[in-house]
Amino acid sequence: MDMELAVRAVCSLPKMIGYKIKYGKKLNTTLIHGLGKGTRFIVRGKGEFSLGKELVSRENCQFRVESGKLQIGDKCFFNLNGSVTCKDSIVIGDGCQIGNNVVIVDHNHTKDFTGYTTKPVKIGNRVWIGANCVILPGAVIGDGAVIGAGSIVNTTVPENATYYNKRNIVVV
Numbered sequence: 001m002d003m004e005l006a007v008r009a010v011c012s013l014p015k016m017i018g019y020k021i022k023y024g025k026k027l028n029t030t031l032i033h034g035l036g037k038g039t040r041f042i043v044r045g046k047g048e049f050s051l052g053k054e055l056v057s058r059e060n061c062q063f064r065v066e067s068g069k070l071q072i073g074d075k076c077f078f079n080l081n082g083s084v085t086c087k088d089s090i091v092i093g094d095g096c097q098i099g100n101n102v103v104i105v106d107h108n109h110t111k112d113f114t115g116y117t118t119k120p121v122k123i124g125n126r127v128w129i130g131a132n133c134v135i136l137p138g139a140v141i142g143d144g145a146v147i148g149a150g151s152i153v154n155t156t157v158p159e160n161a162t163y164y165n166k167r168n169i170v171v172v
Contacts, residue, residue: 006034007034008033008034008035008036008056009032009033009034011035012033012034012035013031013032015035016029016031016032016033016035017031019041023041023043023049026043026047026048026049026065027041027043027048027049027051028048028049028050028051029049029050029051029052030051030053032053032054033051033054033055033056033057034054034055034056034057035055035057035061036057036058036059036060036061036080037059037060038059038060038061039057039059039060039061039062039063040061040062040063040064041063042062042063042064042065043065044064044065044066044067045066045067046067046068047065047066047067047068047069047070047086048065048068048069048070049063049065049069049070049071050069050070050071050072051072052072052073052074052075052076052094053074053075054074054075055072055075055076055077055078056076056077056078057077057078057082058078058079058080058100059080059081060080060081061078061080061081061082061083062082062083062084062085063084064083064084064085064086065086066085066086066087067086067087067088068086068087068088068089068090068106068118069086069089069090070084070086070089070090071090071091071092072084072092073092073093073094073095073096073125074094074095075094075095076092076094076095076096076097076098077096077097077098078098078102079098079099079100079102079131080100080101081100081101082098082100082101082102082103082104083102083103083104084104084105085103085104085105085106085107086105086106087106087107087116087118088106088107088118088119088120088137089106089120089121090104090106090120090121090122090123091120091121091122091123092104092123092127093123093124093125093126093127093143094125094126095125095126096123096125096126096127096128096129097127097128097129098129099128099129099130099131099132099133099149100131100132101131101132102129102131102132102133102134102135103133103134103135104121104123104134104135105121105134105135105136105137106118106119106120106121106137107119107137108136108137117137118137119137119138120137120138121135121136121137121138121139121140122139122140122141123135123139123141124141124142124143124144124145124159125143125144126143126144127141127142127143127144127145127146127147128145128146128147129141129147130146130147130148130149130150130151131149131150132149132150133147133148133149133150133151133152133153134151134152134153135147135153136152136153136154137154138154138155139153139154139155139156139157140155140156140157141153141156141157141163142156142157142158142159142160142161143159143160144159144160145157145158145159145160145161145162145163146161146162146163147163147164148162148163148164148165149164150164150165151163151164151165152165
């Protein structure tokens with residue numbers, strides 16, 4: 001266990017005990033995680049959250065399961081302001097590094113805003129996702145892939161690939 005995790009784990013222990021009491025069997029996890037200030041777990045309805053060992057998050061990350069199942073592997077890191085919202089299925093493998101302001105969702109509003117459409121999201125092991133990325137429904141990211149900062153992913157990214165969105169700048 002590295003020093004950052006050890007220090008954060010001691011500070012996070014009361015919070016993790018509270019989450020285990022609050023969510024019971026809906027939250028499957030150990031108690032040793034290094035959670036930054038303002039990091040929250042929310043599990044509603046029939047949602048389930050499975051969290052591997054030694055998650056480290058910086059400040060203000062939110063992990064929200066409205067329904068379906070959110071699964072995060074061992075030794076993942078989420079930088080500042082990460083947001084994961086699950087209504088169907090999101091699987092994040094072991095050893096993933098997630099940059100600041102990354103949003104991961106498995107659902108969209110319907111055109112008339114009366115409901116949602118969903119597609120599972122799968123992120124492999126040892127994936128690096130740069131700052132300000134958005135991972136959308138149906139995204140499948142292979143093991144060892146690198147997602148460049150600012151990218152929007154709604155497709156399949158092969159193992160060990162580097163993925164980035166090239167944008168044209170339009171000045172009006």
